Amino acid sequence: MKKICSLLMICCLLAGMLCGCGSTDSGGSQAEDGTTTITIWHDKEDAIIAVLEERLKVLAPEINIVFEKKSDLTEALKMVGNDPKAAPDMYFFAHDKIGVYAEMDILAPITDIIPKEELDQYMDSTIAAATYKDEIYQLPIYYETLLFMYNRLYMDDSEVPETTEELYAYMEENTKGGHYGFVEQHSTPYYAAGWINGFGGYILNEDGVPGLDDAKTIAAVEYHKKFVALMPGETEYATVNTLFSEGMAHSTIAGPWMIPTVRAQGMDVGVAPMPVIDETGTPIAPYMGVQGIQVLKFAAENKKDAVEQVLRVLMEPEVGVELAQASGCAPANEACYELDEIKSDEVVMAMKETAESAVPMPNIPEMDVMWTVAGNFLTDVNMSGKDVAESAADAQKEAEKLIESMQ
Helix, strand or coil, rough: EEEEEEHHHHHHHHHHHCCCCCCCCCCCCCCCCCCCEEEEEEECCCCCCCCCHHHHHCCCCEEEEEEEEEHHHHHHHHHCCCCCCCCCEEEEEEEHHHHHHCCCCCCHHHHCCCCCHHHHHCCCHHHHHEEECCEEEEEEEEEEEEEEEECCCCHHHHHCEEEEHHHHHHHHHHEECCCEEEECCCCCCCHHHHHHCCCCCECCCCCCCCCCCCCCHHHHHHHHHHHHHHCCCCCCCCHHHHHHHHHEECCEEEECHHHHHHHCCCEEEEEEEECCCCCCCCCCCCCEEEEEEEEEEHEEEEHHHHHHHHHHHCCCCCCCCHHHHHHHEEEHHHHHHCCCCHHHHHCCCCCHHHHHHCEEECCCHHHHHHHHHHHHHHHHHHHHCCHHHHHHHHHHHHHHHHHCCCC
16 A cells, blocks of 8 residues: 555656646635635536536635536546645545545545534435545535336336346346347446345455455356346447347346436336345345545645535535436435435435445445456456356455555
8 A cells, every 4th residue: 555655646746846737726725805716626417517506606706616527537636636736626526536545645534624423414325435444535415326227118117026036037038039138237347246245245345355256256246147148248338228228128237327318219217126136135236336525635724614615505405406306316415305306206216225235335445456357357257158266266366466566
């Protein structure tokens, strides 16, 4: 870990030397006219930012909010670090990179600004996702989980499988003539994690230990293979999307971002709870991604009042409601689920149910190497037909070696 942190900090120092300009008013707490500018980096769709911009207008003219979209936010932030001349004051992003930036020592705990007891209004799982080494580094705004979706043209509501064996039976009966009963990105770790978690296995635990050779992980991958055998060989994101959106696949597990697209194409799409795995009695438990605001140390120290005002506006339940209406986001604030606008939203409530068994994506630096190692392992067993146990052992050794090199 010391090695990776040293390299990251060198990047930050170089960025500080090379970058002569940055966020408006990034060098101090106030401009000459007494106003404060808060710059927020993000990678979000326009509909989400429009909601936040409108809500934060209440702080004008004393506080000027500038949203800057970054196509490669994670690498850009590694480069600028905590440099007040180049870095943002805050950034709006998923929770899974918190560990990297915390180890770089560029983040301020949210509890430096908002008392911890005021965060009790958020779902426990979102606070857990925002926590790294016992510090809460993110104000959760909304979360996403994968969803079980089906095309009502082929699968009636009464046919929706409640268990994985029911799903397998449906696949056997309906996978023919170019049609598939069910498709998913089976060899992508983000998607396969739901099956692994449902067996009690894990890709990486909270202590940074890989679990690819864990007996439960191996059992999950072995069990999943019979489902993979009834799916097309090519299951990249674009392929799965096309098969489902064009009606060639009757059901899928995918993100909520797919729903507006298929609805726009005229599909009567249904959303249902994840099937329960017969072997374990536990639902398929996908990763949960929590999106929210993180604060850089310089801003927390030099613009604390303005930063607090921004955070308090974003803590209002109405923000979660408007984001749900604009983009299907599931609010992290528990108070939102007492409102009719949320209770009547099929997609949001399906994510809320899935979130009860979902697992927050690991937010520790070691996870960076696991995406590739786990992906190669899944490809070997699902696409190349290699022995699961042997491949798992090899992948475990590779993961351990790569993680050791980070120390």
